[in-house]
Amino acid sequence: MTRIREPNGVEPEKSEDDIQREQLGPRGVPGAPDPARMTPQREKKTPKYIDPGHTA
Template identity: 75%
Template sequence: MRPRPINGIAPDKTEGDIAREQLGPRCVPGAPDPARMVPQAEKNTPKHIDPGHTA
């Protein structure tokens, strides 16, 4: 059993990160990740992030 992290401190890797290392991005070990941003999603993604307002 591995030691549990102290409350308030996130672990270095998530369960998803560990699964991707072992199984690959699409559950095929050694396969490249075919995910890419489609042109429509890239167009709709904001280029700058509004930092918000101080009130």
């Protein structure tokens, strides 16, 4: 069996966590809504522009 590998630096469109959330739901209960929310304080602290950094 040969698997097609993604080139380096390319993220797959779904992570393993995303796939499991689709199958099991956000808290392990299929079809349940996701109760997690970003708190107002965390939203204030999260930068709007994230500098991707510089290569050396």
